[in-house]
Amino acid sequence: MQLFLQEQAFDPWALAGQFSSALNGAGAMVTFSGIVRDDGGLTQLEIEHYPNMSRPAIMAIMQEAQARFHLLDAMVIHRYGILAAGEVIMMVATAALHRREAFEAAEYLMDYLKSRAPFWKKEYRAEGTFWVDAKDSDEAALKRW
Amino acid sequence: MQLFLQEQAFDPWALAGQFSSALNGAGAMVTFSGIVRDDGGLTQLEIEHYPNMSRPAIMAIMQEAQARFHLLDAMVIHRYGILAAGEVIMMVATAALHRREAFEAAEYLMDYLKSRAPFWKKEYRAEGTFWVDAKDSDEAALKRW
Amino acid sequence: MITVLYFAWLRERIGLGREQVETRATTVTELVDQLRKIDDYHAAAFSDLRAVRVAVDQNLVDFDATLVGAREVAFFPPMTGG
Amino acid sequence: MITVLYFAWLRERIGLGREQVETRATTVTELVDQLRKIDDYHAAAFSDLRAVRVAVDQNLVDFDATLVGAREVAFFPPMTGG
Numbered sequence: 001m002q003l004f005l006q007e008q009a010f011d012p013w014a015l016a017g018q019f020s021s022a023l024n025g026a027g028a029m030v031t032f033s034g035i036v037r038d039d040g041g042l043t044q045l046e047i048e049h050y051p052n053m054s055r056p057a058i059m060a061i062m063q064e065a066q067a068r069f070h071l072l073d074a075m076v077i078h079r080y081g082i083l084a085a086g087e088v089i090m091m092v093a094t095a096a097l098h099r100r101e102a103f104e105a106a107e108y109l110m111d112y113l114k115s116r117a118p119f120w121k122k123e124y125r126a127e128g129t130f131w132v133d134a135k136d137s138d139e140a141a142l143k144r145w
Numbered sequence: 146m147q148l149f150l151q152e153q154a155f156d157p158w159a160l161a162g163q164f165s166s167a168l169n170g171a172g173a174m175v176t177f178s179g180i181v182r183d184d185g186g187l188t189q190l191e192i193e194h195y196p197n198m199s200r201p202a203i204m205a206i207m208q209e210a211q212a213r214f215h216l217l218d219a220m221v222i223h224r225y226g227i228l229a230a231g232e233v234i235m236m237v238a239t240a241a242l243h244r245r246e247a248f249e250a251a252e253y254l255m256d257y258l259k260s261r262a263p264f265w266k267k268e269y270r271a272e273g274t275f276w277v278d279a280k281d282s283d284e285a286a287l288k289r290w
Numbered sequence: 291m292i293t294v295l296y297f298a299w300l301r302e303r304i305g306l307g308r309e310q311v312e313t314r315a316t317t318v319t320e321l322v323d324q325l326r327k328i329d330d331y332h333a334a335a336f337s338d339l340r341a342v343r344v345a346v347d348q349n350l351v352d353f354d355a356t357l358v359g360a361r362e363v364a365f366f367p368p369m370t371g372g
Numbered sequence: 373m374i375t376v377l378y379f380a381w382l383r384e385r386i387g388l389g390r391e392q393v394e395t396r397a398t399t400v401t402e403l404v405d406q407l408r409k410i411d412d413y414h415a416a417a418f419s420d421l422r423a424v425r426v427a428v429d430q431n432l433v434d435f436d437a438t439l440v441g442a443r444e445v446a447f448f449p450p451m452t453g454g
Contacts, residue, residue: 013162020158020178020233027182030175030251032244033165034454037172049453050379050446053430078453088165090454099177099255099372100286106175107248110454116432118446119453120380131381134450141245179372194371195297195364198348223371235372244454255372261350263364264371265298276299279368 001062001074005054007081012091019075019093026072026095028102032110038085043124047080047089050118054078061112069105071096076109078119111141146207146219150199152226157236164220164238171217171240173247177255183230188269192225192234195263199223206257214250216241221254223264256286292357294325296335297366300342303335318344318353321363335365343368374439376407378417379448382424385417400426400435403445417447425450 002019004010016031023029036045062074071094078090092109096102113119121132147164149155161176168174181190207219216239223235237254241247258264266277294311301307315321326333336342339353345364346355357363376393383389397403408415418424421435427446428437439445 011162013158013165016161016176017156017158023180023231025183027180029178029180031161032248033174034244035168035172035174037242038170048380048383050377050427050430050448052444053427053446056430057432086168097182099179099252103177103248103252103255107244110244110248114454115451117453118379118427118448118451120449121452122380131449132452134452139450193298193301195295195345195348195366197362198345198364201348202350259372260369262371263297263345263366263369265367266370267298276367277370279370283370284368 001059001066003055003058003062003075004077005049005051005058006077006079009079009087010077010091012077012088015075015077015091016093019073019095023073023095025097027097028099029093029095030099030102030106031094032092032106034089034091034110036083036085036087036089041125041127042085043126044085045083045089046122046124046129047083048120048122049078049080053118057117058113061109061116065094065105065108065112069094069096069101069108071101071105074105074109076113078113078117080119108145111138111145114138115142146204146211148200148203148207148220149222150194150196150203151222151224154224154232155222155236157222157233160220160222160236161238164218164240168218168240170242172242173244174238174240175244175247175251176239177237177251179234179236179255181228181230181232181234186270186272187230188271189230190228190234191267191269191274192228193265193267194223194225198263202262203258206254206261209257210239210250210254214239214241214246214253216246216250219250219254221258223258223262225264253290256283256290259283260287292321292360293362294321295362295364297364299367300335300365304331313357315357317357318346318351318355318363321357322353341367374403374442375444376403377444377446379446381449382417382447386413395439397439399439400428400433400437400445403439404435423449 094105
């Protein structure tokens with residue numbers, strides 16, 4: 001399993017290709033990429049994180065996902081710092097024998113990263129800066145697991 | 146929306162990158178890749194399809210997915226012919242404003258491609274050749290939708 | 291005259307992937323009854339219809355579907371795409 | 373001596389991201405009561421604890437969690453990762 005936390009931009013598809021090439025015996029691979037959504041008014045997105053905690057918190061989520069969904073491998077990349085609209089914020093990749101496990105593990109990882117990994121997003125707009133509120137729907141999504 | 150049906154191998158991550166680059170306003174992108182699973186005994190996999198039907202059938206599934214999950218874009222690549230273990234059989238990519246729609250659309254596409262697109266898999270093993278049986282679990286997966 | 295197509299193990303069991311059939315069948319079931327009489331291979335391929343799916347003019351249908359106006363009927367096992 | 377960390381709008385409202393606090397608090401709640409008294413900024417940041425999450429030594433905990441042996445306590449809003 002691999003976890004990258006970094007400020008600099010990354011090529012998600014080069015990393016997905018490396019992840020894919022290293023697989024052995026997998027039948028299914030899922031990737032999720034989160035993109036800074038360009039809604040017309042956003043000039044940039046700042047992502048703050050808690051460095052001492054983000055790595056162990058995400059590693060714990062990944063280990064839980066691996067055990068629960070019998071993953072052959074998993075990868076998470078998450079950026080922090082300043083991002084422009086259209087840039088990839090983060091990517092999750094999962095590999096398993098069958099599609100159901102690969103899909104569920106990716107959704108599980110995303111649901112936990114959204115609400116349990118110590119990251120906070122701040123939007124920069126012409127009108128000012130705004131911390132993104134946590135959504136009730138994201139907290140509710142955890143109940144599925 | 147793009148659909149590629151082809152005999153030759155493809156680079157899924159180059160295509161995913163092109164798909165990603167063309168997105169405008171998406172917040173979430175999901176890919177699924179199906180891989181010829183190397184279980185030790187498989188020497189090759191042959192995929193037969195019904196050329197007159199496979200393209201319209203998959204296009205209909207993609208249009209249904211786009212409408213149902215408000216997709217910004219979708220892409221399907223599916224190979225036929227002879228494949229070796231470890232090769233990518235097919236890829237689905239979906240893009241939406243939010244992660245739930247992108248995930249659900251990819252799962253919906255996969256569930257329908259598995260059981261409603263006219264493809265048949267034949268395994269080549271030392272002991273002989275075997276047509277892959279459709280799984281009850283794949284038919285059952287459609288009930289979710 | 292209808293074009294009849296066979297895929298996967300139906301094609302292998304019958305020994306051909308396509309044939310032109312002169313028929314007065316008005317439903318898929320009637321066509322299957324006619325095809326069964328061609329030879330033992332056809333009869334064997336259609337011995338258990340629970341294992342067979344059918345498309346009329348590239349659309350999945352049930353065996354009681356009409357053949358009025360149909361040009362191409364395909365028989366095959368449950369699909370295993372993806 | 374405990375290291376107290378603040379993130380996101382708590383950091384901005386309090387005006388600093390980290391401070392060393394001499395405390396006899398045995399729970400997070402007791403520590404919060406002490407922090408509130410530092411100045412109006414602290415008091416404002418902790419005015420509604422429903423909007424605040426806390427981690428002790430990098431583990432998410434409830435406000436009644438013990439501080440015995442704790443070295444680092446972090447306060448922040450609900451997380452918005454992914």
